[in-house]
Amino acid sequence: MPFQTIAATGTTYALIALDADGKERNDDPDAAGGQPGRLSDRLLAQWRDGPAPTDIFLWSHGWQGDIPAARSQYDRWIGAFSACAVDEQEMRTLRPGFAPAHIGVHWPSLPWGDEEMGDTASFAPPAHAGKDAMIDAYAQRLGDTPQVRDALAVIVEAARTGADATRLPPEVRQAYVQLDQALALGAGGTDGDAGADRLPFDPDASFAEASQLGAAFGAPSLGGILAPLRQLSFWTMKKRAQAVGEQDVHALINRLLDTLPDARVHLMGHSFGCIVMSAALGGPGGTAALRRPVDSCVLVQGAMSLWAYAPSIPVRPDSAGYCHRLLPDGKLHGPLVVTRSRHDTAVCELYPWAAGVAGQVAFDAATTYPTFGAIGAFGIQGVDTAADIAMLDIDGGYTMPGARVLNVEASAYICHKSGVSGAHNDISGPQVAHLIWQAAQASAAEAP
Structure with missing residues (x-):
């Protein structure tokens, strides 16, 4: 079913499926006219004609190969977010009438096999x-x-x-x-x-x-x-994540902003999903326009380059990261929040290997940064306005200036290891959920 209800919280989210080319699948069984169509069309028509959400939370998983795996992650991740009653009450104080809606994006993304x-x-x-x-x-x-x-x-x-x-x-x-x-x-x-x-x-x-x-x-x-086949699979999925973000996720954001001019839009990505959301802000070619800025963006344990947002990459000063225009172009009204954890084996050790860099599997972020490394290990680097802070417990308050990068050292909470990826998938704890709430609240507090 395209609409999922999380049993633990009763929260409902729409699950929009895209194909490998970044195009939304035309298989909504309940589309208008009785013919299969796009779920996003039905969703936008429903919100246009009926009660509309005040805040839309758009989520993207990383490497989840099929829809059941995507559902499982979203049930845990969105469920943890919905369980933060204190944060929700604080948001209702900031935004009277607060009415959230959630959209999970599924795209075929299994790299390792x-x-x-x-x-x-x-x-x-x-x-x-x-x-x-x-x-x-x-x-x-x-x-x-x-x-x-x-x-x-x-x-x-x-x-x-x-x-x-x-x-x-x-x-x-x-x-x-x-x-x-x-x-x-x-x-x-x-x-x-x-x-x-x-x-x-x-x-x-x-x-x-x-x-x-x-x-x-x-x-x-x-x-x-x-082994080299797994490396090529990894890069194919990274390329696909960019296509998915640049194409219909970018288009979906613009359609949301057009259809619901008073709603706020918040982006969350995990792993390769951080590429999806970054590419969605940029659109085709990385320079396409958004109708208006997005209100917050949280990138959890991202499997994308630590230099992606840098206007001048220190190891290659005459070059810039692919996402370097997003902040200067005003794509984001609120904060850009990034988590990193030393317990995440997938991004700390696997990512440099996948980049083809022999020996670059261990770096001390306090002293140096690698040429090739992931934001889930090192945060976003090369951005002058970036700030660094430790992840707080569920009762902690963050200071999050708008349109600024906040690198959050999360090793104290993103730490439960499972399999070869380490703590890469340990993203559904209350502290991560609290961080996402705080990013959304920061943009609400700065609203005119």
């Missing part, structure tokens, strides 16, 4: 996962073209027959080079966009580095012949 590897410690696929099934799974993830399938056939066959390989066979290396070319990800370095802020792809280095990282992830599953 652990599901076809089974529960064994070995990187060899289980017997029931045949060659064709694995090719189909990765082709669906990467783009089902003949060039992609041809390369995958070579790679998957080698992985099934050479699970203990200590180096890439020449024909596999060439297949990876062909696959990288077919995916057209780009390698723009620190000033590349979300799908290209990496070094040129080197399958041999990816293979070797992933094997060294195995211990840090609690299992050797990153190693083996398929």
